[in-house]
Structures are given as structure tokens and as C-alpha cells.
Amino acid sequence: MRAGLLLRGLLGGPATVAAPAPATDALAELARTVDAAARRRLGRSLSIREVDAGSCNGCELEIHALNNPVYDVERFGLRFVASPRHADVLLVTGPVTRNMAFALRRAWDCTPEPRWVVAVGDCGAGCGAFVGAPGIVAGTGAVSEVLPVALHIKGCPPTPMQLLAGLLALMEG
């Protein structure tokens, strides 16, 4: 029975999908938000700390999928880490709630430089379904209301391929 699993692994070919091209709009945004000197430090390999700052958990499901054998994000040198102290990138989902704003700032304060924020989802960009809700920051919940954002990856939620295309733009520097 376990032989069946192993045999399928041997004969079935890889589950992994080919890498998408880096998203062009992400490259353009990074060219605006990150200066050339800092861009040179991006790339090669990045450690990512995910912070849910108010999400419905839809974005988390798809970010999770990046670690499955189909998307296997570690093959690009992108690694999710447990502590912001080990991170280069905070991958933040929103809308940022008033209750989470303080914790989000503290996670940022714990992240060593050089460091970048990637805001995920329509909510993280301040244009999601909850705009106008009383419990979110500035009425939009945009991550940029709390932290400087280098890159937005929109979608509700963005698919794993959209997330990959955005993150690979970050690797291009």
C-alpha cells in the first residue's frame, strides 16, 4: 500500500508546475518603490514572514498552497520562516484591523533591514469587500496605511500562480 504511493512517485512524473514569468506590473511597481541600491540586495533568496492582519483567511489558503508539491516555492529560494527576526519580507494580508495594527507594527520593528513589505490581496491593497467597515484601519484597511509597501499582489484571493509571479518579480530585483 505504501509501495503504491512510492511507485506513483517514481512513475508518475513531477507534480510541480513550471514557473510563471515574473508579473510585469509587479516589476514596474518595484521599480517605483524600491531604489536601485536596495533592488540589488533583493533577489537570489528571500525569507518570508506571513502576517495575517485581518484577512478572511482566503489569502492564507492560497499562500499555504505555495508550499505544496505543485507550486513548491522553495525551489526559487523563497522560504517561509516562523519569526520576523529571520525575515527579509513581510507578506501581509488585510484588511488591517484596528485590533491588529499594533501587532503588525511590532512585527515590522522586529524585522532586520534590509526589509520589504508585500501586501497581498484586494483587501491588503485597500480595495477589497470590507472597505468602509468600522473595525479596519482608515476605513480601507490598506497595508500601506500602516507600513511602507514595496509590492502589491492583488486578487480575491490571488491564485498561487499570481502569488508566484509577484514574488518572482521580487527575486528579479
Add this chain to the structure above:
Amino acid sequence: MTLLAPFAPLPAHHPWPRHVVDEATWQAVGARLGDGAADLLGLWGEPDAVHLALHRGMEQGVAVVSLPCPDGRFPSVGELHAPAIRLERAVRDLWGLEPVGASDLRPWLAAVDQPYDFLPAEGPGLHEIPVGPIHAGIIEPGHFRFTANGETVVRLEQRLGWVHKGIERRLAGTGLLEAARIVARVSGDSTVAYGVAFARAAEAALAVQAPPRAQALRGVMAELERAANHLGDIGAICNDAAFTLIHAHAALLREGVLRTAGELFGHRLMMDRVVPGGVAIDLDEAGGRRLRALAAEIRPRLAELAAVYDRTPSLRDRTVTTGVVGAALVRQWAAGGFVGRASGRDFDTRRDLPYPPYDRLRLAVPTRTTGDVDARLWVRVDEVQHSLGLIEQLVADLPGGPLTVSLPPPAGAAEGLALVEGFRGDVLVWLRLAPDGKVARCHPRDPSWFQWPLLEAAIEGNIVADFPLCNKSFNCSYAGHDL
């Protein structure tokens, strides 16, 4: 419940009765809940009234009980029936209504980033371990305060509310379609269940029925959602016991479900595919064949994974007898889904408060009695297999006809209540429409409200290192709870 007989049900509320009662009757209802004569399904507020929903068993069904609060106070139900305590604290935070006689008046969804009086636990050798709100992993935020004696947890107290967005206030005054989009994002992993619950509440309020084809497609999407979530959880539980083989394979099966959903319904999580009045997307015959092929592919591969789980002593050593919840507690809390069923609570709204398309399907409800991590995992395995069978039944016999029914403007006051079986358990949506057809008031209640407190009980006496395992086996929603 003869208590409610003197209070005629309001004609505007569908499909179950709503009784506006006096204070003495409200308290008597609370006492009956405390006696176990009925299950509490929800308790929510608005600026000048509180409501509770209860289920009195198969014969007497569901009822909503309302108490006007002209002076901003209501007798506490939580004092008589503990499962109401957190709900009342939320009502106090959100609507400013005082639960008179309540002994726990700490804020719950408000002021979450302020200092909080955790309940004291004192004794030689005890120490506290604070965890969160940000956890080590791709997880939603919440705070857990453990008191431990060495490695043994003697108490866990949760502090939730971090992702409170103010959804209920946001919903007031929105049109039905916009409100449906918001309710579909109360808990993203249950977007289909919430979509169906909101649509059914709106349809009940407007006295219309979605067409048979739409009902069947809702069923297909709901079962895909259930299968995808359970597959993810089965893998994640094994991963927390350091058994990554099952995790990787279960993730592949989950990904197969999501990709199929994405290709057939245009969205991997099927968000916004259920709309008030019907569904927003059709399924053709080729799509039906794809779903049958998906079911045929997953069924043996899941059975194979379950067999690996069953025959791996090092894995079962971590899950068997870990995180036990007793039958009495799940009955008292009326805990739905795998949390209730793993401790012997044989309840499923698809069977016990049936709604289309389940009223015409063969449906089995798997239960276990040991109430541990192992039982919650097995209930999920069985439910995935049943969901695949339901999908096959549905696509084999898809009714023809339209996908939506047009929604008439409300004829005066219009209120609806819906209970829908999400993957975690029963999702409740209560809705009142204004005369212009917009949402006057909407309350979505996640199954997690009646499961989170049981996690505090489950971890008692277990070692700290087993908490992730227990937590994953519950997989409660933070977003769905925090609103």
C-alpha cells in the same frame, strides 16, 4: 417549547418562527437551555433588542426568541447557559447592551490590543506561556495564554477578536448582491457555505425558492468545498505529528479539487458563485464528467492515505487519546461538524434540518465516540468519501431549467433565517431586509463560536507540544468568529 406559545410568531420571519417575548420568558428560555432542553444556535444583538436562536430537536424544530431592550439591558443567558457567555460579551461590545447578572463582563471583540485580565491560575510550579496574536506559521491571529506545570497544560485561555472588522455594521444599508459578497468573506475557507446561507436567508425573507438546477449546483460546490478543506486538514494534522508524507499527498488531492473548481466554476474557492436567487455559473456535461473523474481519482488515493495513517504507530501514538472532548461538553455547546461528531453528537443540518438539494439525496453522517484528535481525523476522512458520493449523485441527475429566480422587492417587513452545513459545522445567517430591499441587519454566526471554548477543554492535561495537533484537529475559524 410551550413557554413560547403565548407569543405569536411574527408573520414576517421565515421559515422558522420568531417570538418576541417578555423578560421573564427570556430568562425561562435561558434556564431551559441550561437544562439541556434545547440547543443554542446563536445569540446576537442590534441597537435595541437581543435575539437567540434555538433548536428543540426534530419534532419542534428551530425558533428565534427576541427580547426588546428599550433601556439597553437584558437578563444574561450566559449565567444560565455557559455557551452564551462569549456571545453576550460580543453583544455588549458591538451594541452596548448590558447582560444583567453576567459575571464575566470583560471585552471580547473590542479593545483586543489593550491589557486583559486573564483568569488567575495559581499554585506551586505553574508558569504562563503567552502565544500570539501572530503565530509561527501561515495562520490567522489569536492569543493563547497557557498555564503549564512543567510540560503539562493546566489551563488554556483564549483571547480572540484580533481580526474583528465590524462586518455586521458594514452590512447594514448594503444591497443584497454587495452584502452577499461580504458574507461570502466572513470566513474565506467556508465561502460557499456562507454564500448558500446568506442566499437562503434572503430567499426565505422574500418568499422565493432558487430553481432546482441552482440548488443542485450549490450542493456540488458545497461538497467540493468540504472535501478540499478536509483534505487540507487531514494532511495538516499529520504534518503537526511530523508525518510529512501524508501531508504532501493530501495537499496534492486538495490542489486537485481546487484546480477542478477553478476550471469549472472560474474560481478556485468558488467565491461569489452562489448568489441570492440562485447561482452565477452553470456546469455543462463535460464538467460533470470532470467531477466524476475527480471523485474516482480521489476516493482510492484517500483510502490509501488513511490506510498509511492507520498502520503507522508513531503517528497514531500522537493522535489517539490526545485532546479529548467529552460527549457531555459537545452536547452542552451543541458543537457542530467534526468536533461534535467525533464525540458522538450525531447532528448534521443537511440531514436533520434538510434543505435542497440534500432533501433528495442519500446522506450518511459519520460519527465517532472517542473525541480525540484521531476521531476528528477519521470523521473528516469519512466525510470526504461521502462528499464525493454526493457530488456523483448530484451530477448524475442535474435538473434542467434556469440558474436564478428574480428577487421581488420585499412586501413590507421581511426576515429570514438559514442554517447550512459548512465543513466545520452549521453556519447560521439571520437577515432583516429594509422596505427598499437593502440589508437592515444581518448576523452571520460561524460554527467556531461553539468549538473554540471546547479547545480550551481539550488541551487540559495534555503536553504543550501537543497543542498544535489539537488546534489543527479543531481548525476553528478566527475570521468567522471575530466578524
